[in-house]
Amino acid sequence: MIVRSLDEVIGTDRDVAGPGWQSRRILLRDDGLGFSLHDTVVQAGAELEMEYRHHLEACYCLEGEAEVEELASGERHAIRPGVVYALNRHDRHVVRVRQTLRLVCVFNPPLAGAETHDAAGAFPADGGT
Numbered sequence: 183m184i185v186r187s188l189d190e191v192i193g194t195d196r197d198v199a200g201p202g203w204q205s206r207r208i209l210l211r212d213d214g215l216g217f218s219l220h221d222t223v224v225q226a227g228a229e230l231e232m233e234y235r236h237h238l239e240a241c242y243c244l245e246g247e248a249e250v251e252e253l254a255s256g257e258r259h260a261i262r263p264g265v266v267y268a269l270n271r272h273d274r275h276v277v278r279v280r281q282t283l284r285l286v287c288v289f290n291p292p293l294a295g296a297e298t299h300d301a302a303g304a305f306p307a308d309g310g311t
């Protein structure tokens with residue numbers, strides 16, 4: 183059994199940040215579960231364009247307000263507490279944050295640790311940074 187608190191993750195190599203976001207990676211590939219679990223905060227005013235070509239992601243909103251736009255269709259979705267969005271087709275998307283978001287995010291395959299987004303807004307397939 184794995185028992186790990188957010189306090190144990192904050193300030194370690196599992197606490198990863200980039201422009202406008204911070205991801206506390208509670209479960210990672212080495213934990214052996216087949217997915218990774220993240221407590222992620224995205225700052226108000228952030229506009230992030232991403233496309234996870236190598237990963238599927240689901241995000242459950244705990245706090246805040248944002249809009250997610252699917253770039254292929256132009257469809258926009260309101261994100262607020264209690265809403266989940268799942269990128270089940272490696273969807274290229276933009277997240278526009280009105281009020282700081284706190285999300286629980288799950289990645290499959292799992293992230294290895296300190297990955298950050300590349301120029302295309304993706305994480306590397308091999309767990310590198």
